[in-house]
Amino acid sequence: xxxxxxxxxxxxxxxxxxxxxxxxxxxxxxxxxxxxxxxxxxxxxxxxxxxxxxxxxxxxxxxxxxxxxxxxxxxxxxxxxxxxxxxxxxxxxxxxxxxxxxxxxxxxx
Amino acid sequence: xxxxxxxxxxxxxxxxxxxxxxxxxxxxxxxxxxxxxxxxxxxxxxxxxxxxxxxxxxxxxxxxxxxxxxxxxxxxxxxxxxxxxxxxxxxxxxxxxxxxxxxxxxxxxxxxxxxx
Numbered sequence: 001x002x003x004x005x006x007x008x009x010x011x012x013x014x015x016x017x018x019x020x021x022x023x024x025x026x027x028x029x030x031x032x033x034x035x036x037x038x039x040x041x042x043x044x045x046x047x048x049x050x051x052x053x054x055x056x057x058x059x060x061x062x063x064x065x066x067x068x069x070x071x072x073x074x075x076x077x078x079x080x081x082x083x084x085x086x087x088x089x090x091x092x093x094x095x096x097x098x099x100x101x102x103x104x105x106x107x108x109x
Numbered sequence: 110x111x112x113x114x115x116x117x118x119x120x121x122x123x124x125x126x127x128x129x130x131x132x133x134x135x136x137x138x139x140x141x142x143x144x145x146x147x148x149x150x151x152x153x154x155x156x157x158x159x160x161x162x163x164x165x166x167x168x169x170x171x172x173x174x175x176x177x178x179x180x181x182x183x184x185x186x187x188x189x190x191x192x193x194x195x196x197x198x199x200x201x202x203x204x205x206x207x208x209x210x211x212x213x214x215x216x217x218x219x220x221x222x223x224x225x
Contacts, residue, residue, distance in 0.1 A: 036212050046204075057213060097159075098168075098212075100153065101153075
């Protein structure tokens with residue numbers, strides 16, 4: 001049973017920078033896992049932010065960026081805004097099946 | 110504009126069956142793999158399955174393998190999820206989501222409740 005692990009919760013001040021990570025129980029995450037990142041605000045469907053580790057969609061704010069960091073996939077928010085308070089999920093590809101991380105609840109305080 | 114619209118959710122008794130549908134528009138449906146993702150009340154996202162663009166292959170989460178079947182009709186731009194032997198733990202909002210390695214467009218979901 002493959003497990004994908006994210007920080008359960010993080011807190012950041014407005015204007016600050018925060019990095020969320022996504023680890024795999026199978027070992028180091030690489031670009032071959034095609035990491036995707038999603039944002040979900042309360043009562044809403046998830047919204048895609050990043051795919052294939054670091055590629056943004058046309059609607060993704062510039063302050064969001066994706067990378068690989070220390071064997072994990074990472075999502076960095078620079079210049080955090082109050083509206084960034086939400087749940088964030090990563091999704092990894094395992095040669096067919098996909099697995100979501102448990103999600104990170106980001107509080108902007 | 111890309112749109113996916115799920116339907117078919119509802120209340121079903123344990124052990125029962127249900128078929129969800131997802132109508133897609135605004136993109137060339139036959140070019141993309143399509144996923145089902147679910148979210149139990151108050152819980153995180155759980156990937157359920159993916160079917161390839163031509164319907165030739167499908168993959169499933171261990172939690173639904175052998176009970177759920179994903180299929181598609183490219184002539185109707187429609188994705189399906191046939192669910193059987195339903196259990197309480199299958200209670201969730203089910204989302205239809207476009208994409209293979211770029212998983213990008215989500216519907217608003219349809220609620221499935223498994224209860225007697």
